Amino acid sequence: xxxxxxxxxxxxxxxxxxxxxxxxxxxxxxxxxxxxxxxxxxxxxxxxxxxxxxxxxxxxxxxxxxxxxxxxxxxxxxxxxxxxxxxxxxxxxxxxxxxxxxxxxxxxxxxxxxxxxxxxxxxxxxxxxxxxxxxxxxxxxxxxxxxxxxxxxxxxxxxxxxxxxxxxxxxxxxxxxxxxxxxxxxxxxxxxxxxxxxxxxxxxxxxxxxxxxxxxxxxxxxxxxxxxxxxxxxxxxxxxxxxxxx
Amino acid sequence: xxxxxxxxxxxxxxxxxxxxxxxxxxxxxxxxxxxxxxxxxxxxxxxxxxxxxxxxxxxxxxxxxxxxxxxxxxxxxxxxxxxxxxxxxxxxxxxxxxxxxxxxxxxxxxxxxxxxxxxxxxxxxxxxxxxxxxxxxxxxxxxxxxxxxxxxxxxxxxxxxxxxxxxxxxxxxxxxxxxxxxxxxxxxxxxxxxxxxxxxxxxxxxxxxxxxxxxxxxxxxxxxxxxxxxxxxxxxxxxxxxxxxxxxxxx
Numbered sequence: 001x002x003x004x005x006x007x008x009x010x011x012x013x014x015x016x017x018x019x020x021x022x023x024x025x026x027x028x029x030x031x032x033x034x035x036x037x038x039x040x041x042x043x044x045x046x047x048x049x050x051x052x053x054x055x056x057x058x059x060x061x062x063x064x065x066x067x068x069x070x071x072x073x074x075x076x077x078x079x080x081x082x083x084x085x086x087x088x089x090x091x092x093x094x095x096x097x098x099x100x101x102x103x104x105x106x107x108x109x110x111x112x113x114x115x116x117x118x119x120x121x122x123x124x125x126x127x128x129x130x131x132x133x134x135x136x137x138x139x140x141x142x143x144x145x146x147x148x149x150x151x152x153x154x155x156x157x158x159x160x161x162x163x164x165x166x167x168x169x170x171x172x173x174x175x176x177x178x179x180x181x182x183x184x185x186x187x188x189x190x191x192x193x194x195x196x197x198x199x200x201x202x203x204x205x206x207x208x209x210x211x212x213x214x215x216x217x218x219x220x221x222x223x224x225x226x227x228x229x230x231x232x233x234x235x236x237x238x239x240x241x242x243x244x245x246x
Numbered sequence: 247x248x249x250x251x252x253x254x255x256x257x258x259x260x261x262x263x264x265x266x267x268x269x270x271x272x273x274x275x276x277x278x279x280x281x282x283x284x285x286x287x288x289x290x291x292x293x294x295x296x297x298x299x300x301x302x303x304x305x306x307x308x309x310x311x312x313x314x315x316x317x318x319x320x321x322x323x324x325x326x327x328x329x330x331x332x333x334x335x336x337x338x339x340x341x342x343x344x345x346x347x348x349x350x351x352x353x354x355x356x357x358x359x360x361x362x363x364x365x366x367x368x369x370x371x372x373x374x375x376x377x378x379x380x381x382x383x384x385x386x387x388x389x390x391x392x393x394x395x396x397x398x399x400x401x402x403x404x405x406x407x408x409x410x411x412x413x414x415x416x417x418x419x420x421x422x423x424x425x426x427x428x429x430x431x432x433x434x435x436x437x438x439x440x441x442x443x444x445x446x447x448x449x450x451x452x453x454x455x456x457x458x459x460x461x462x463x464x465x466x467x468x469x470x471x472x473x474x475x476x477x478x479x480x481x482x483x484x485x486x487x488x489x490x491x492x493x494x495x496x497x
Binding site for chain 1: 285286303304305306359363396398399437438440475476483484
């Protein structure tokens with residue numbers, strides 16, 4: 001039962017991972033009884049299932065995912081939304097209206113217009129049509145404030161952490177709201193743009209160092225030192241100012 | 247009329263005009279993920295060749311009628327910058343550019359899992375900044391890394407390398423001078439782990455023994471390049487890990 005790599009070892013596309021007796025999991029494929037990797041990533045196995053955690057990928061829509069998207073077009077009975085997936089998503093007017101759509105009365109651009117950012121949930125996704133979205137749940141709908149940042153979708157689980165440990169660390173340390181779209185877009189809204197920038201900095205640190213361990217502590221530390229430095233600078237500035245005026 | 251003495255490209259001691267041995271590659275430098283706006287990117291320097299590759303996709307196809315119902319459409323543009331050669335090259339796509347775009351695209355078709363994303367397109371853009379022979383091979387090497395960097399599922403990385411005949415000897419990785427003055431040129435693209443050739447062209451004359459010898463030499467070159475490609479893909483992440491470990495040691 002040969003396995004050619006240890007757990008959490010870095011592999012590249014085409015690397016031979018295992019011989020027969022194993023099942024080809026995520027980001028792998030089987031040919032002539034041999035399992036190869038299709039992505040650059042960390043190899044892992046559970047029982048007989050061997051898979052690769054990709055280090056970079058694009059978003060593949062899944063039913064039930066919460067995503068953040070941009071309205072790219074208003075069509076007759078709904079909107080076309082870009083959710084950073086290979087396919088453009090669709091949001092139906094009847095879904096927002098909670099009744100059937102009446103073209104004579106309903107003015108779609110007044111609800112969502114081109115360029116608006118919305119947070120939505122995927123209700124259907126198959127290969128014959130693009131994913132279908134809904135905003136008919138609390139917390140979904142148009143985004144009016146905050147900043148959006150983008151990370152590669154495979155790093156989303158790392159950003160959230162075990163039972164949300166990573167994300168709560170950032171929220172607590174920075175003191176802001178973070179909404180994570182499964183498609184790699186993250187909404188950060190805090191009391192000031194400065195807080196938001198700090199949170200975004202932390203998020204990008206996680207993306208860069210996702211494949212290393214002990215990250216939660218390092219992120220918490222980084223936020224603390226950053227905050228400290230900023231208050232120091234501010235204090236110094238204030239002192240200088242008072243000295244000048246005095 | 248006295249016969250003009252021609253300086254040989256390969257001398258008697260089997261040393262080439264640039265100092266390489268017969269089966270030696272030019273020095274190769276590979277970098278992955280150097281462009282911020284493309285989904286995936288890579289840069290290669292192979293001898294004097296300097297080539298950038300960028301990849302977008304999979305994404306919706308424009309114009310829409312080009313979408314394939316059962317798989318993703320691979321598109322490729324090979325382009326030489328006006329300043330890439332000695333005499334200014336017109337930036338408009340030439341007959342040669344269009345042909346190379348086609349053969350490069352076909353070199354990737356066995357490698358990419360196009361059937362995973364029907365009705366989408368994957369676009370490969372190759373920009374030759376400086377050319378010195380063997381650009382199609384170097385382009386394939388770089389574009390393969392760009393595809394992997396974009397997170398597109400691949401059966402294997404494609405590495406490419408040419409072999410040829412110069413002054414009666416079979417040599418690896420011809421540069422511009424050898425290509426022009428030599429007798430034959432044989433570019434080859436290859437997936438090492440799957441042992442599959444995805445591109446094979448020949449220009450010039452070779453006997454069947456020489457042909458076999460050239461193919462084997464080119465395959466050997468591809469295997470060397472393949473190792474470099476793997477290193478380049480891993481380098482980005484290994485670097486982060488190492489700085490982390492150093493940080494941990496300090497603590």
